[in-house]
Amino acid sequence: MTLAKRIxxxxxxxxxRVVKGVHFADVKDAGDxxxxxxxxxxxxxxxxxxxxxxxxxxxxxxxxxxxxxxxxVIDIPFTVxxxxxxxxxxxxxxxxxxxxxxxxTAAVKSPGLITQLMEIFGKQCVVVAIDxxxxxxEGVECKGKHTFRDKKKGxxxxxxxxxxxxxxxxxxxxxxxxxxxxxxxxEILLTSxxxxxxxxxxDVELTKAICKASTIPVIASGGCGSPRxxxxxxxxxxxxxxxxxxxxxxxxxxVDKVKKYLKRSGVRTRI
Amino acid sequence: MTxxxxxxxxxGNLFSLKSAxxxxxxxxxxIIYDMKDLDRYDGLVLPGVGNxxxxxxxxEKDAKRLDSAIEKGMPVMGxxxxxxxxxxxxxxxxxxxxxxxxxxxxxxxxxxVKVPHMGxxxxxxxxxxxxxxxxxxxxSWVYFVHSYKTxxxxxxxxxxxxxxxxxxxxxxxxxxxxxxxxxxEKSGDVGARMIKNFLSMCKEAKADKK
Numbered sequence: 290m291t292l293a294k295r296i297x298x299x300x301x302x303x304x305x306r307v308v309k310g311v312h313f314a315d316v317k318d319a320g321d322x323x324x325x326x327x328x329x330x331x332x333x334x335x336x337x338x339x340x341x342x343x344x345x346x347x348x349x350x351x352x353x354x355x356x357x358x359x360x361x362v363i364d365i366p367f368t369v370x371x372x373x374x375x376x377x378x379x380x381x382x383x384x385x386x387x388x389x390x391x392x393x394t395a396a397v398k399s400p401g402l403i404t405q406l407m408e409i410f411g412k413q414c415v416v417v418a419i420d421x422x423x424x425x426x427e428g429v430e431c432k433g434k435h436t437f438r439d440k441k442k443g444x445x446x447x448x449x450x451x452x453x454x455x456x457x458x459x460x461x462x463x464x465x466x467x468x469x470x471x472x473x474x475x476e477i478l479l480t481s482x483x484x485x486x487x488x489x490x491x492d493v494e495l496t497k498a499i500c501k502a503s504t505i506p507v508i509a510s511g512g513c514g515s516p517r518x519x520x521x522x523x524x525x526x527x528x529x530x531x532x533x534x535x536x537x538x539x540x541x542x543x544v545d546k547v548k549k550y551l552k553r554s555g556v557r558t559r560i
Numbered sequence: 561m562t563x564x565x566x567x568x569x570x571x572g573n574l575f576s577l578k579s580a581x582x583x584x585x586x587x588x589x590x591i592i593y594d595m596k597d598l599d600r601y602d603g604l605v606l607p608g609v610g611n612x613x614x615x616x617x618x619x620e621k622d623a624k625r626l627d628s629a630i631e632k633g634m635p636v637m638g639x640x641x642x643x644x645x646x647x648x649x650x651x652x653x654x655x656x657x658x659x660x661x662x663x664x665x666x667x668x669x670x671x672x673v674k675v676p677h678m679g680x681x682x683x684x685x686x687x688x689x690x691x692x693x694x695x696x697x698x699x700s701w702v703y704f705v706h707s708y709k710t711x712x713x714x715x716x717x718x719x720x721x722x723x724x725x726x727x728x729x730x731x732x733x734x735x736x737x738x739x740x741x742x743x744x745e746k747s748g749d750v751g752a753r754m755i756k757n758f759l760s761m762c763k764e765a766k767a768d769k770k
Contacts, residue, residue, distance in 0.1 A: 292679035292724075293701060330748070335680055361579040366703060366746050386575040388746070411611075413676055413705045475676070504674055529679065559680045559701040 293559040294523050295335035295530035296547055297508060298537045300325055302371075303342050305351040309538045319538055323358045329537065330363040332544035335559055337363070338391070338478070338532060341371035342453075349378075353385045360386025368416055370478070376405055383410055391478055393418040394451040397458055397465075400472055407473030416508075417474040420454050421447040421462040421495055422482040435463040437494055447495055454482045462495070463502045470505050477503060478532070481511040488514025488535065496526040508532050516542060516550045523556045562762050563588045565601040567622075569615040577607055577639070580745035584755040595622035598629050603762035608640025608743060612653030612665075615641055623658060630660060633768065635736040635761040640706055643732065643739030652708055661734065663712035673725035676707040681742075683730055687719035692731060692738045694757050696720075700750045702730070702742040709741065736765055 300307045302322050309319040319325070326337055339359070341352045349372060356369055369382045370391025379390045379402075395402055396417045406415045426436065426444040434446035447462035466477055479499050481492035489512055496509045506529035509522045513533035522531055536542055545560075552558040564586045566574055574591055581589045590601070598604065604626075606619075619626070630636055638646050647657045650665035657665070668675045682699045702722075709728045712718060720731040722741070732739040738758065744751035 291673070292677075292681055295679060333748075357575065360576045361583075364576075364580055364583075364746060364748055364752055366705075384573055384575075386573060386579075388576070411609075413678055475678070506674060506678060 291557060292529065293335065293557050294528075294551070295508070296333075296519070296544055296551075296558075297336045297338055297530050297532040298329045298334050298544060299338040299340060299510070299532050299534040301340050301342050301534070302352060302355060304345075304348040305355055307538075308342070309535070322355050323362060326359045326367070327362050329544055330365050333548055333560065334365060334544045336365055336530070337367040339367065339369045339371075339387075340391075341369065343372065353381055356382055356385040356387050368478075370416065370418055376402065376409075379406055379410075383414060389414050389416050389476070391416040391418045393420060396469060396474075397449065397451050397460065400468070403469055403472040403474055407475070412473050412475035412505075415474050416476045416478050417469040418478040418480065419462055419465060419469070419499070420450045420480045420482050421492075421499075422450050422454070422457070423492075423495075424448045434461045435498065437498070447498070450482055454485070463498050466499045466502045470503055474505060476506045476508065478508045478510060484512030485510075486535075487512050490514065490518040491522040491531070493522055493525045496522055496528050500527045506530065516547045519547060520551060520554045520556060523551070524554075561587045562603070562759050562766070563590070563601045564603045564605060564759070564762065565590050565592045565598065566605045566607055567595070567619065568593055568607070569610045569618040573609060574607055577605065577745045580752070580755055581605070581759070584752055585759050595625040595629070598625055598634070601634075602766045603635040603637070603758065604629065606636065606638040606642030606645065608638075608642050610641055612641065612644065612650045612657075613655045615645055616653065616655045616657065619645065619658070626658070627660065630735075630737055633736050633765050635758060635765050636738070637758050638737075638739045639743060639745075640741060643741060644708060644710060646737070646739055647710055647712070650708060660737070661710075661712060661717065661732065661739070662714065663710060665708050665710050667708055668706075668724070668728075669726055676705055677724045677728065678705045679703070681722045681724060683720045683722055685720045687733070690719040690731070690733055691761055692733055692740075692754060692757050693719060695753055696750060702744070702747040702750055704728075704730075704742040706741060710739070736761055 366388040368389040369387040449460040508530040510532040
């Protein structure tokens with residue numbers, strides 16, 4: 290028997306409030322994180338992810354309070370990411386009640402942090418978020434990268450992006466996935482920058498490749514616009530979880546409806 | 561007034577566990593660092609965070625107090641590592657276990673399945689009269705995070721198990737002593753029900769004492 294495929298609503302938190310926006314712009318208040326966490330948990334979410342998009346230190350301290358409140362009302366695991374730069378940031382979040390922390394830019398800038406976190410808190414607490422972007426080959430750019438072929442646009446590879454998808458690193462996402470696992474990551478949160486916000490479905494090619502390269506669980510993220518997209522990614526890639534934000538926030542559907550649909554489609558689901 | 565103690569091995573976050581006990585009806589939940597005043601409580605929880613050797617080191621000094629509390633019938637719930645510690649030894653550490661339950665703790669077989677066993681899995685309930693599993697249906701989902709499993713000498717102690725490339729004892733029970741491999745505090749409604757059941761066991765034990 291294998292584990293249930295996890296459905297994970299993601300909440301963006303800014304200064305203690307959940308916000309929703311399209312492509313990081315036009316950000317609107319979407320409510321109280323504790324209320325929303327409770328709602329999704331009651332609907333049968335298997336896990337929650339909170340992304341702290343706050344820029345100020347004051348906002349980050351507010352986040353720790355949010356984490357404590359969330360931990361006191363829900364009884365499913367939850368991950369907190371966003372702006373975790375050093376060991377102390379991660380410790381603060383974990384001691385406030387989060388089950389896992391997710392690091393992205395900090396993992397690229399100082400990969401030793403992954404190992405440090407693993408040694409202190411155990412690998413099950415350490416999620417490395419990988420934001421990947423398709424890069425089409427133009428000459429030498431592809432050398433040494435894992436490449437894929439698109440019938441129309443030719444060969445491409447996946448580059449690891451940092452600072453919320455704004456800055457390239459030159460790192461190959463597949464090689465990086467192997468690296469973070471070696472360093473002690475317990476899970477990979479994989480977001481396709483190209484698919485993110487499109488609601489056209491997950492990047493199945495990317496997800497498949499990362500799942501093949503890893504032996505740790507992988508969460509697919511970016512592009513989910515319907516329950517059908519979740520079914521697709523579960524059927525086509527050996528992925529453990531699917532994360533979505535807008536379909537739940539805009540109340541296009543609910544977690545329980547998605548899970549019933551997946552169960553009917555033959556996906557192993559916790560209901 | 562059910563009073564519960566959570567023993568802290570110093571490994572970190574016990575906040576979710578404390579909240580879950582309070583949410584499900586415990587009137588007072590204290591985090592304790594030694595077992596000198598264990599008599600003041602109606603039940604004890606050995607939490608599931610940390611590593612085997614450091615946890616054993618922190619609890620060793622209280623081993624006798626723990627033994628005698630269990631003997632007197634105090635309900636004790638060991639979660640994950642807190643369950644593994646109750647056995648003779650573990651492949652995770654070099655130190656001897658608490659030897660309250662006979663058997664050992666071995667690593668999950670690698671290769672067939674991903675280790676750690678992390679996520680939601682089903683329970684196969686193997687005992688009819690378990691008080692801890694009262695009201696829990698067969699195949700209920702619970703949340704696991706672990707890399708080791710227990711191998712109890714007396715298989716009859718296992719009241720529920722889970723299948724993950726191998727049979728994983730999920731709940732062991734001996735009198736008022738309960739060991740759970742998964743995390744009831746993270747297992748949604750099913751876990752909440754088990755915590756309530758544990759708290760009822762504490763209440764009953766308290767009534768018996770009087």
